[in-house]
Amino acid sequence: MAASPTHTHTSGEGRRPSSERSRRLLAVLLAPFLLATVVGTLVLWPGDEAPDLGSELGAPGELFDGRVVGVERGACTGTPPEADIRCVRAQVTLLEGPDEGQVKELPEQSDVGGAIRLEIGDTVVLGFFPGAGEGFEYSFADRQRLRPLLLLAGIFGLAVVGLGRWQGLRALLGLGVSLLVLTTFVLPAILEGTNPLAVALVGSAVIAVAALYLAHGVNAWTTTALVGTLSSLVLVGVLGAVFVEAARFSGLADESAGFLQITAGQVDLRGLLLGGIVIGALGVLDDVTVTQVSAVWELHAANPDLGRWALYRSAVRIGRDHIASTVNTLVLAYAGASLPLFLLFTQADQGLADVVNGESVAVEVVRALVGSVGLVASVPLTTALAVAVVGARRGEPAVVAGVA
Numbered sequence: 429m430a431a432s433p434t435h436t437h438t439s440g441e442g443r444r445p446s447s448e449r450s451r452r453l454l455a456v457l458l459a460p461f462l463l464a465t466v467v468g469t470l471v472l473w474p475g476d477e478a479p480d481l482g483s484e485l486g487a488p489g490e491l492f493d494g495r496v497v498g499v500e501r502g503a504c505t506g507t508p509p510e511a512d513i514r515c516v517r518a519q520v521t522l523l524e525g526p527d528e529g530q531v532k533e534l535p536e537q538s539d540v541g542g543a544i545r546l547e548i549g550d551t552v553v554l555g556f557f558p559g560a561g562e563g564f565e566y567s568f569a570d571r572q573r574l575r576p577l578l579l580l581a582g583i584f585g586l587a588v589v590g591l592g593r594w595q596g597l598r599a600l601l602g603l604g605v606s607l608l609v610l611t612t613f614v615l616p617a618i619l620e621g622t623n624p625l626a627v628a629l630v631g632s633a634v635i636a637v638a639a640l641y642l643a644h645g646v647n648a649w650t651t652t653a654l655v656g657t658l659s660s661l662v663l664v665g666v667l668g669a670v671f672v673e674a675a676r677f678s679g680l681a682d683e684s685a686g687f688l689q690i691t692a693g694q695v696d697l698r699g700l701l702l703g704g705i706v707i708g709a710l711g712v713l714d715d716v717t718v719t720q721v722s723a724v725w726e727l728h729a730a731n732p733d734l735g736r737w738a739l740y741r742s743a744v745r746i747g748r749d750h751i752a753s754t755v756n757t758l759v760l761a762y763a764g765a766s767l768p769l770f771l772l773f774t775q776a777d778q779g780l781a782d783v784v785n786g787e788s789v790a791v792e793v794v795r796a797l798v799g800s801v802g803l804v805a806s807v808p809l810t811t812a813l814a815v816a817v818v819g820a821r822r823g824e825p826a827v828v829a830g831v832a
Contacts, residue, residue: 450648450817450818451648453816453817454648454651454652454655454817457655457813458651458654458655461633461654461655461658462637464630464633465630465633465634465637468626468629468630468633469613469630469634472613472617472622472626472627472630473613473617474613474616474617474619474620474622475620490525490555490556491553491554491555491556491569492522492523492524492525492553492554492556492566493522493523493524493551493552493553493554493572494520494521494522494523494532494551494552494553494554494566495520495521495523495549495550495551495552496518496519496520496546496547496548496549496550496551496552497519497520497521497531497548498518498519498548499516499517499518499519499546499547499548500516500517500518501514501515501516501517501539502514502515502517503515504536504538505536513538514538514539515536515537515538515539516536516537516539516546517533517534517536518533518534518546518552518568519531519532519533519534520532520533520534520552520554520566522554522566523551525556527566532554532565532566533563534554534566534567534568535563535564535567537568546568550571551571551572552568552569552570552571552572553569553570553571553572554566554567554568554569555567555568555569585600588600595643595644598642598643599639599642599643601642602638602639602640602642602643603639605635605638605639605642606635606638606639609631609634609635609638610631610635610707613627613630613631613634614627614628614631614703614707617631618700618703623699624699624700624702624703625665625668625669625699625702625703625706627703628665628702628703628704628706628707629661629662629665629706631707632661632706632707632710633658633661635710636654636657636658636661636710636714637654639714640653640654640657640714640718641654644718648817649721649722649725650721652721652810652813652814652817653714653717653718653720653721653810654717655810655813656717656720656721656806656809656810656813656814657710657713657714657717657806657810659806659809660709660713660717660802660803660805660806660809660810661706661709661710661713661802663801663802663805664705664706664709664713664798664799664801664802665702665705665706667798667801667802668701668702668705668706668794668798669702671794671798672698672701672702672705672794673698675790675794677698677701677787677790677791677794701791701795704795705794705795705798705799708795708799709798709799709802709803712754712757712799712803713802713803713806715754716747716750716751716754716803716806716807716810717806717810719746719747719750720743720746720747720750720806720807720810720811720814721810721814723742723743723746723747723811724739724743724811724814724815724818725814725818727739727742727743728818736815736819739815739818740811740812740815743811743814743815744807744808744811747807747808747811748807750807751803751804751807754803755800755803755804
């Protein structure tokens with residue numbers, strides 16, 4: 429008997445079609461999560477108009493590309509040469525905008541330590557301030573980096589599709605959906621002052637549903653991993669709320685949070701920390717849950733007579749190895765992101781306890797440990813669920829290569 433056409437089979441050719449009993453079990457478990465996600469999305473969806481924060485932040489009205497055609501370095505205007513206060517002055521040809529083709533001299537900028545290493549031929553991004561006085565309409569905003577970024581994105585896409593083929597392409601579509609959810613729902617809703625933890629949980633659920641089903645197909649295998657992921661996310665949210673409150677974080681350790689306090693006072697900064705913890709954990713959680721479900725399915729396919737307890741223990745042993753490396757990866761990722769901060773504390777000769785107690789480091793400690801606890805908990809939880817789903821099909825004939 430061929431596999432049911434209502435269930436998509438992806439890269440795991442040996443995965444068995446789900447029975448009616450296992451589908452009912454998964455429907456009962458998944459329904460509350462889906463209902464909460466749909467209701468949460470409708471209730472928390474942001475309004476049509478996003479707040480304009482440009483003027484408060486001093487941001488330019490528009491950004492235009494330009495090419496550097498001249499660079500002068502020397503003492504800053506009004507300072508004696510012996511003071512060695514250096515500035516850089518650049519002439520740039522506008523490549524777009526109302527003054528396209530014209531050469532503009534940018535206001536001089538401090539060049540302490542040669543920080544602004546502009547060279548003739550560089551492509552830069554200029555901020556346009558139409559209301560500024562003559563000679564100050566354009567200022568250096570940043571370098572133009574889109575070309576190397578697009579090249580790297582192309583290499584990444586080719587690598588994923590080259591190895592994963594159609595499944596890799598579907599995974600890239602899931603990545604696109606994730607970015608779309610973040611930019612159209614999560615960020616605008618938080619900026620409106622909506623509870624960041626609620627927004628992050630709902631947004632993460634939408635991302636998990638789309639990413640997992642796009643990458644692995646709509647079937648019992650994927651649904652099992654999805655339920656394990658969503659359950660673990662709830663645990664991460666609860667733990668994060670408890671320990672962010674216990675640690676009495678202000679949410680102001682990050683420089684960007686200080687800007688938000690000025691320009692978007694309606695944003696709950698402590699809630700923003702919680703939202704970041706939840707979204708950060710999602711990317712690793714679905715990796716662990718998918719691995720555990722796959723382990724259970726493959727072990728059962730290799731030995732259909734294996735008892736539930738033996739199947740559970742074998743899959744958990746695989747999960748232990750995965751967790752041992754994943755937790756270390758997660759902690760090192762957070763440590764790497766905060767490396768400049770650690771260097772500053774080391775330079776100040778502060779003790780380890782003093783360093784960890786500082787909010788900027790303590791936030792990362794809570795983020796890493798809460799995420800890690802969620803990962804560890806996801807292994808037995810998802811494995812038990814997968815064993816229950818596989819056990820719901822006992823008595824059916826064994827399946828080889830998807831054909832009964």
